[in-house]
Amino acid sequence: MTNKLKAGVMDGIPIALGYFSVSFALGIMAVEGGCTPWQAALISLLNLTSAGQFAGITVMAEMGSLAELAITQLVINLRYSLMAISLSQKTDARFKGIWRAILGYGITDEIFAVAYGNETVSRSYFAGLMSLPVAGWTLGTFLGAVLGNVMPEFVTNMLGVALYGMFIAIVVPKAKTxxxxxxxxxxxxxxxxxxxxxxxxxxxxxxxxxxxxxxxxxxxxxxxxxxxxxxxx
Amino acid sequence: MKISVFLPYLLVMAGVTYAIRVIPFLLMRKKISNKYIIAFLEYIPYTVLTAMTIPAIFYATSSPVSAAAGFFAAVITAYKGKSLVVVAVCACLGVGICEGIMMFI
Known part of the structure; x- marks a missing residue:
């Protein structure tokens, strides 16, 4: 493992742990909306977006139209376009073309915010950074879908703020200094x-x-x- | 959900989300030199995360009181420079402890 890849993987650990707990709630919601655990996991693996998936699963559960689903995703996730433009200003010379097409999929609020904290972002660092969060997000959703209905309400309430806790952990130290x-x-x-x-x-x-x-x-x-x-x- | 119903939903959702991320990422090949645009982009991550958190966090549990407990637990631990996971866990514990206390009041 190269140093940059390893550094990325290490920086991704806290995000992955956060994602694991947050996506649990998504798994519960997907099953309530009529999905199987495998379908729930597939949605998480291919979308990798919290707010977008919450809204998307709601549309699916109500059997909404595909146009409605597309517009919802466009509106809620448009912020990723802003992040992609910001990130493009920090990528090194080799992080281009096909690498952007592949790794751009991993631009989320947290992955972007952590990557953006670096002077420059290489493709191996970014690949390392997104790897564990993708796994945590997918696995957490699957387990939530399988185990969700046996969890007491106060546990799901606690997990409900985990994602916001991560947002606060990114914003507050920067605002302090x-x-x-x-x-x-x-x-x-x-x-x-x-x-x-x-x-x-x-x-x-x-x-x-x-x-x-x-x-x-x-x-x-x-x-x-x-x-x-x-x-x- | 039947696969014939599920698959179009999945592909539309994933396709739109992927395009939103990757198209601007592929098109932005040059470094931006305008200092106002650079500044604007530097503030984006923090303003996005703030707007997503406030006021949504106060509706994330069954009571705004326990949610506020989680919020303040997170702000205090983040201010002290704790890691992402520690802050997230403290937010969860803040909610859990507060809801525990509320059950006895």
Whole structure:
């Protein structure tokens, strides 16, 4: 194993553990929606997206149209396009073409955020980074689908916040050391709250709401502070 | 679910999600030089994760009170610089302990 691959695999361990517990809930949900455990696992393996799968399985359970399913996925997962563009600015010279076509599949909120913490991202690092989370996500879904109905409610409630705990673990340390990130994060939270609780705006789907919040807050930060995150790290 | 029903759903869902990730990744071949766009992209991961967490986390359990316990447990441990897993586990424990206490009130 090369050093970069190994470093990627090591950095992927915490994500994989988080994914394993979070995807458990997805497995439970997929079975309730009429899927077999193998189908649930296949959905997780091929999609690798939490919010998108939650919404997608809901559409499937209601026997919605394929167009509805496609539009839901497009809206909720469009943030990955922003992440792909961000990540493309950090990849090294050999991470291109077919490698991007293969490994781009692994761009998730957490994998992207951890990869983005590096100076440059090589294809072997990224491949290592995504390997265990993909396995954890798929296996967790399968086990959730098989074992879910024997779990007491408070256990599934506990697992319900695991994913958010990981998000917080990525944002808070950065906001602590960088006032600009703290500011944009507060702006994003404020807009998100406004969108959720303002009559008329609360009907906006979760995926769109996330994109609107992130774009406005990040643009505000870019105008107020410009760049320079990298100079200081 | 019957395979004839399941397969079209699976392929549409996976195909759309894959295209969203890979098309921009393949098309962006140059380094961006505009400093405002660079700054914008640098803030994206943090604003996306924040918007996904707030206020959704407060609806992730059966009560906003236990969810808030999980939220604060996560913020405090993250502020202290703990790893991803430790923070996630503490969030789960915060919820579990709070719901345990609530059962006795």
């Amino acid at each position: 960088d006032k600009r990130v703290l500011t944009v994060v507060c702006v994003a939270a404020a807009i998100s709250l406004i969108m959720k609780y303002t009559p008329g705006l609360s009907g906006v789907s979760t995926g769109f709401a996330v994109i609107i919040c992130a774009v406005i807050a990040s643009a505000a930060g870019a105008i107020m502070f410009g760049s320079g995150l990298e100079d200081e790290n």
